[in-house]
Amino acid sequence: xxxCGAIAAVLLVLAAAPPAVAQPLRIQITEGVIEPLPIAxxxxxxxxxxxxxxxxxxxxxxxxxxxxxxxxxxxxxxHIARIADFNAPVSYPDWRAINAQGLVTGAVSRQGDRLxxxxxxxxxxxxxxxxxxxxxxxxxxxxRRMAHKVADAVYSRITGEGGYFDSRVVFVLESGPxxxxxxxxxxMDYDGANVQALTDGSAIVLAPRFSPAxxxxxxxxxxxxxxxxxxxxxxxxxxxxxxxxxxxxxxAPRFSPDGRTVVFSLAQGGNTDIYALDLGSGRRTRLTxxxxxxxxxxxxxxxxxxxxxxxxxxxQQIYIMPAAGGEPRRISRGEGRYGTPVWSPRGDLIxxxxxxxxxxxxxxxxxxxxxxxxxxxxxxxxxxxWAPNGRVVMFTREQAGEGGVxxxxxxxxxxxGEPRRIxxxxxxxxxxxxxxxx
Amino acid sequence: MTTFGKGVLLLAAxxxxxxxxxxxxxxxxxxxxxxxxxxxxxxxxxPGVTTGGLGDPSNPASIAYFNQTxxxxxxFAVDQSTLSAEARATLTGQARxxxxxxxxxxxxxxxxxxxxxxxxxxALGARRASAAQDFLVAQGVAPGRIRTVSYGKxxxxxxxxxxxxxxKNRRAVTVLSLGAGS
Numbered sequence: 001x002x003x004c005g006a007i008a009a010v011l012l013v014l015a016a017a018p019p020a021v022a023q024p025l026r027i028q029i030t031e032g033v034i035e036p037l038p039i040a041x042x043x044x045x046x047x048x049x050x051x052x053x054x055x056x057x058x059x060x061x062x063x064x065x066x067x068x069x070x071x072x073x074x075x076x077x078x079h080i081a082r083i084a085d086f087n088a089p090v091s092y093p094d095w096r097a098i099n100a101q102g103l104v105t106g107a108v109s110r111q112g113d114r115l116x117x118x119x120x121x122x123x124x125x126x127x128x129x130x131x132x133x134x135x136x137x138x139x140x141x142x143x144r145r146m147a148h149k150v151a152d153a154v155y156s157r158i159t160g161e162g163g164y165f166d167s168r169v170v171f172v173l174e175s176g177p178x179x180x181x182x183x184x185x186x187x188m189d190y191d192g193a194n195v196q197a198l199t200d201g202s203a204i205v206l207a208p209r210f211s212p213a214x215x216x217x218x219x220x221x222x223x224x225x226x227x228x229x230x231x232x233x234x235x236x237x238x239x240x241x242x243x244x245x246x247x248x249x250x251x252a253p254r255f256s257p258d259g260r261t262v263v264f265s266l267a268q269g270g271n272t273d274i275y276a277l278d279l280g281s282g283r284r285t286r287l288t289x290x291x292x293x294x295x296x297x298x299x300x301x302x303x304x305x306x307x308x309x310x311x312x313x314x315x316q317q318i319y320i321m322p323a324a325g326g327e328p329r330r331i332s333r334g335e336g337r338y339g340t341p342v343w344s345p346r347g348d349l350i351x352x353x354x355x356x357x358x359x360x361x362x363x364x365x366x367x368x369x370x371x372x373x374x375x376x377x378x379x380x381x382x383x384x385x386w387a388p389n390g391r392v393v394m395f396t397r398e399q400a401g402e403g404g405v406x407x408x409x410x411x412x413x414x415x416x417g418e419p420r421r422i423x424x425x426x427x428x429x430x431x432x433x434x435x436x437x438x
Numbered sequence: 439m440t441t442f443g444k445g446v447l448l449l450a451a452x453x454x455x456x457x458x459x460x461x462x463x464x465x466x467x468x469x470x471x472x473x474x475x476x477x478x479x480x481x482x483x484x485p486g487v488t489t490g491g492l493g494d495p496s497n498p499a500s501i502a503y504f505n506q507t508x509x510x511x512x513x514f515a516v517d518q519s520t521l522s523a524e525a526r527a528t529l530t531g532q533a534r535x536x537x538x539x540x541x542x543x544x545x546x547x548x549x550x551x552x553x554x555x556x557x558x559x560x561a562l563g564a565r566r567a568s569a570a571q572d573f574l575v576a577q578g579v580a581p582g583r584i585r586t587v588s589y590g591k592x593x594x595x596x597x598x599x600x601x602x603x604x605x606k607n608r609r610a611v612t613v614l615s616l617g618a619g620s
Contacts, residue, residue: 015610178597204592226587227560249564252557264555267588270519270568273560309558315517316558338557353555357612365575379599382555398552401597430556 025102025123025130027159033207034416036072036288037158039065040100040124042083043076044117047112053140057108057117057147063191064151064165067410068392069157074100086118102130104154114138117146121154130427131157133137139213144193145437152436154299164387165190168434169394170217174406174427175198181427185232186221190387190394190433192408192422198232205381207252207430211259214434218242218253218262229253229264231279242277252295256323257303263287265295274308276323287325297340299323300367307331307341318352331369340383343367346390347402349413353382353395362395364413375411375421383429388436394422396429490616499539501614508535512570514608517554519565521573529570532612533577542614544584547569549611551604552591563588570610 004187028038041062065071081094086107095103106119120133134153136146145166152163173186173195183197185205197220199205206227208219217232221241228243229250242262243250253264262277273288274297288294292312299306300323307320310328316337319328320434332338343350347367354361354374360381365372380398387393393413398406406429409419422428447550459616473522494499495507504510509532536544548567567586575581596603 134478179594181592183592204589206592208562247587249560249586249588253559265561267561267564270565270572272564293558293565295557296555311558316555339558355554381551402597404599406578 026125029414034070034414036066036070037102038074038100039071039154040074040079040095041065041076041104041106042079042081044106044108045083045086045117045216047107048110049084050108050115051110053110053115053143054106054108057143057150058106060144060147060342061104061106061119061151061154064148065154067191068155069412070155071102074098074415075217082398086120092122092127094125095122100124100352102154102158104150105172108149110140111137113140115140115143115146117143117150119150119153121157137402139172144189148189154406161391162389164389164392164433165271166437167388168214168432168436168437169385169408170198170219171211171408171431172205172208172429174429175201178402178404183429185217186428188424190422192424195424197317199239200375207432209432210434211255212257212435214437215257216255216259218255220253227251229262231262252297254298256299263297263306265297274306285325288328289322296340300343301345301347307343310337316355318369320349331365331367332372333369334372342384343384344390345388348390351384351386351393351413362393362411364393371411373415375413375415376409381409383431385431385433387433390426394431394433395419397421398429445511470605501616504532504535504539504614508532510613511609511611513605514566514610515605516551516608517562519562519569521569525570527552529573530577533574533579535555536574536579536583536612537569537577540580540583542583542616544574544579545615546584546586547593547611547613548575548586548588549593549607549609550591551607552594553604554591556590560588561590563590566608566610567572570612574612 025192040119043058044245046054062073065389066073068201078098080097085106100123103122103124104119109116114137116137121130123130136149138146150164150167154271156163167190167325168187169190170187173184174181182201184201185206185208186195188195191260203221203223206220208217218226219230221230226247227249229243231240231242247436249267251265253262260279265272265276271291272295274287274294276287290312292310294308294310297306297308304322304323306323309316310319315341317330318332318338318341319330336354338354340353341350349366350367351366354363359377361374362376362381362384363372363374378397379400382396384393384395391413392410394408394410396406397409398404405427408422408428492502495502496601504542508529546567548563550562567588571584571586594607
């Protein structure tokens with residue numbers, strides 16, 4: 001499938017849009033259960049040549065919004081008003097009558113080789129448009145991205161948070177039996193669409209990570225016969241092995257927020273410590289020096305600190321140290337074992353994997369270790385990755401037994417609702433979220 | 439050869455780019471020559487892997503004899519890399535055999551069961567491989583003959599999710615190859 005040319009997104013202020021004054025329609029994303037906000041999304045108007053795209057885009061906007069757990073679409077069959085003209089005045093009473101609090105109207109047209117998608121968002125009860133109307137233009141193949149952008153704009157305007165729908169995920173595509181698993185590096189849209197394999201499965205690959213700009217991928221590969229960090233350029237596919245010596249075992253790589261440094265683990269003589277590699281100079285600095293296992297490093301968004309896991313106290317626990325190394329402080333205090341810490345892009349929370357009583361959990365805690373909350377529980381949950389807005393976490397869930405196949409799941413960090421499986425053919429593990437696409 | 443990465447990844451290209459005419463080069467250096475003693479077990483190829491038969495198990499100098507009669511693996515307790523008395527006995531036998539059959543190169547693979555996070559299990563497998571390596575060296579096997587690799591929980595031999603299987607997956611396996619010895 002070709003998805004070239006992407007979307008030429010010119011954000012046009014649509015002429016008919018009056019400037020928004022107040023925005024009373026608002027979801028505060030806080031802890032605890034929130035009743036999903038009823039929102040009406042009638043099928044986008046076909047303004048010429050849109051064909052199936054108008055219905056497809058509408059359906060995807062609804063799927064994104066409902067998938068967030070914050071919205072509930074009022075069924076289209078219940079709508080009283082029909083949107084036949086994108087520019088006609090909105091009949092607010094008709095939408096109030098069905099208890100829709102928000103209304104998204106849209107239009108799709110084919111203009112030459114471009115598909116053009118427009119939308120507006122309305123606060124039904126105050127009878128006002130929220131924000132400006134926006135227009136996206138792109139190739140017909142990029143219709144999913146344009147739908148995600150509409151949903152991101154709606155989510156963002158109503159919650160005041162950044163969106164996360166127009167994003168990609170790099171992960172490990174798995175096939176074959178459990179004792180001879182074939183693992184390939186792959187990317188997909190956040191919702192499981194457009195899966196594309198990046199390696200051929202001849203070598204085990206593990207735990208890929210995007211660079212902060214999304215232009216490079218770090219991962220661990222056994223292509224040399226030993227686990228070694230590889231840096232891949234996304235645009236060209238060019239690969240560079242970052243392990244210096246043959247037989248050296250390096251893994252668990254992650255970029256610094258400026259993309260210039262890679263922090264990772266190196267196992268030597270049975271001992272695993274954390275190192276930093278300056279990509280420009282190739283200079284390697286040792287950050288920990290202990291006989292225990294130190295791994296899973298992740299930078300704070302300001303680049304000043306690194307959160308990591310260590311079993312120096314006897315079991316896996318989470319610690320934070322200065323980015324240049326130095327005395328770490330332990331932040332995990334509860335029962336059980338804590339691993340795979342990941343710093344939220346907002347800086348406020350650490351997501352982690354916890355093992356307790358024979359089960360695995362994904363959880364979050366504040367950076368001082370307080371307010372620990374477990375979001376999931378299963379036979380095997382592990383490896384959280386943050387959505388670009390720091391409000392949602394994706395992770396791997398594996399089923400027990402011979403036929404166990406891993407899958408990718410999404411959960412809201414407020415603990416709202418059950419984790420949702422990302423539909424996909426075959427197995428998948430080790431997701432890492434990209435930044436929001438431009 | 440499949441064509442992975444053909445116009446992959448909108449990500450870097452971002453918006454408004456027609457720069458999708460860079461076919462990826464994925465899979466260009468896929469594994470070759472996997473097989474024989476060392477390669478097949480881990481499923482990797484690449485440099486330094488020799489293909490060879492396991493030989494006749496009745497021949498006491500064959501890899502098959504080493505694997506079956508001497509015993510190619512030792513097992514570990516949960517989250518441990520300490521060698522048990524049984525493990526030390528097996529490794530003592532391995533060292534004796536390896537010192538008599540110096541034509542073989544040695545890779546000690548460390549493995550973990552699935553009850554652990556991926557990175558930690560890689561580090562744990564490295565500990566286990568190293569523990570076995572250190573013991574072999576202390577028993578006189580030339581250090582230059584031995585390399586270690588950790589597979590973490592990536593290559594279980596048993597696939598059930600109970601302790602019966604986990605106990606067999608927490609292991610260090612001594613894998614031999616011809617031609618890489620001292």
